[in-house]
Amino acid sequence: MSGKSPTQLIEELIAKEACAQLKCTSRTIQQISNDLNFPSQSFFGKYFKRGVGYSPATYKERGVTYKEKEDILHRS
Numbered sequence: 001m002s003g004k005s006p007t008q009l010i011e012e013l014i015a016k017e018a019c020a021q022l023k024c025t026s027r028t029i030q031q032i033s034n035d036l037n038f039p040s041q042s043f044f045g046k047y048f049k050r051g052v053g054y055s056p057a058t059y060k061e062r063g064v065t066y067k068e069k070e071d072i073l074h075r076s
Helices: 006-024 029-035 041-052 056-062 066-073
Strands: none
Touching: 006 029, 006 041, 006 056, 029 041, 029 056, 041 056
């Protein structure tokens, strides 16, 4: 068991998918937001920043390494 609630696990999966799309595709933040079914890019940005610690634009530009991503996504 992971010790996480179903909601936490789903949020982590969404954050991981967003990270992957931001770093590994040329898709825009708006496209990624739409793909992940967020009601708006603004809501996606707030959700992403709360979960990952960076805005989607900063994350995409900064070039966060895989290790940093794992550390970010597993912080308590």
